[in-house]
Amino acid sequence: MTFVRWSFLLIALGLTLPSMAEELMSFGSALNQTRYQSLVEELRCPKCQNQNLADSGSGIAVDLREQVHHMIEQGKTDQEIVEYMVARYGEFVLYRPRHSSATFVLWYGPFILLGLGVIIFASVIIANRKKRGLSS
Structure with a gap:
């Protein structure tokens, strides 16, 4: 014990x-x-x-x-x-x-990817509207 x-x-x-x-x-x-x-x-x-x-x-x-x-x-x-x-x-x-050249992607990469995503999304929406407008 x-x-x-x-x-x-x-x-x-x-x-x-x-x-x-x-x-x-x-x-x-x-x-x-x-x-x-x-x-x-x-x-x-x-x-x-x-x-x-x-x-x-x-x-x-x-x-x-x-x-x-x-x-x-x-x-x-x-x-x-x-x-x-x-x-x-x-x-x-x-x-x-x-903040340095080695950490540029770490700090700003997410914003760059977000911007590219918005541009791609907008271009797909615009392309679909044009396609619908031409076929109707």
């Missing part, structure tokens, strides 16, 4: 340690804490792929949260922190990729 209790206690403690570790981070100011929250919600976990650093429980996400905290406390700007993450992990870590 004691073994079961200790096992349950250790499992419960293991599940709560990551959340407790984040709560133990101390910030020099409320602004630094706000910046931290903003950055970890904006940066994507390299391992989880569809989770931000704030939501991910993976080891690399924990390490990156600590790195962001450390860099903020060192006085680095948000831009410097983002550039560091992009230099290490690529553009993938950004939930909102930068």
Whole structure:
């Protein structure tokens, strides 16, 4: 019976340690804490792929949260922190990729396809009306 209790206690403690570790981070100011929250919600976990650093429980996400905290406390700007993450992990870590020639299709592709769809739809409608008008 004691073994079961200790096992349950250790499992419960293991599940709560990551959340407790984040709560133990101390910030020099409320602004630094706000910046931290903003950055970890904006940066994507390299391992989880569809989770931000704030939501991910993976080891690399924990390490990156600590790195962001450390860099903020060192006085680095948000831009410097983002550039560091992009230099290490690529553009993938950004939930909102930068506008560049490499991401042109990503940003504007849906609008181009929508425009082409509207043009094709309109031309088919016009062609059908002309066809009906000529055959009647």
